[in-house]
Amino acid sequence: MPPLDQSPWTREGYLSLKGTADIRGAGKVAVNSGALSVGFAVACNTDVTSGVTLGVTGGPTAQMSITYPPALVIGAQVLPNVSTTLRPGTISDVSFGSKKLAAAHAGVELDGVHVKVSGCLGPVAVRAYVSVAISTPxxxxxxxxxxxxxYL
Structure with a gap:
């Protein structure tokens, strides 16, 4: 989807994710506690958060040629320039929710979560993750x- 701010350095989207954890069966050791976490890894290709500098340089120029007849050329020169600092992109883990296991079950469901990444040149990738942690004696x-x- 096009970003709301219409910036070429912004990516925007809406994400959905569902994660569940169930402990089933009869194990040898009882589970003391557990938790479920869900989120997205968000990756920017190239970081341009330093901004862009626009400028113009110029001034008079003079050139003399040794020819017959001798020639002298006087003029002006204007040179536009654009500069930025490009840095390698980053990957960030963004947690969207967690839930403690209760009665051997936990679940988190998200729908239509807004994600916006600014200051990024190139594609922005998102990857969902679900983590389940349990503890026994x-x-x-x-x-x-x-x-x-x-990709956003």
Missing amino acids: LNDNTIHVYGKPH
């Missing part, structure tokens, strides 16, 4: 599941 375990990248 013997171990702490975390499982991460990632979706396919999508």
Whole structure:
């Protein structure tokens, strides 16, 4: 979708995500606690947050040629310039919600979450993730599941 600010350095979109965790079966060790987290990894290709500088340089010029007949050329020169500092893009994990397990179940569902990235040249990629962490008397375990990248 086109960004609302119409900037070529902004990407904008609406995201949806659903994550659930269920503990099933009879394990050897009871689960003390657990939590579910959902979010998106957001990646910018090239960072241009330093801004853009526009300028003009110019001044008089003179040129003399040794020819017959001798020639002298006087003029003016105007040179526009545009400059910016390009930096490598970044990848940020943005958490959109978490829920503690209750009765061996947790769920988080998001629909139409607005995401905007500014100061980015090139594509912006988003990848959904769901993390489930559980704790037992013997171990702490975390499982991460990632979706396919999508582009804003």
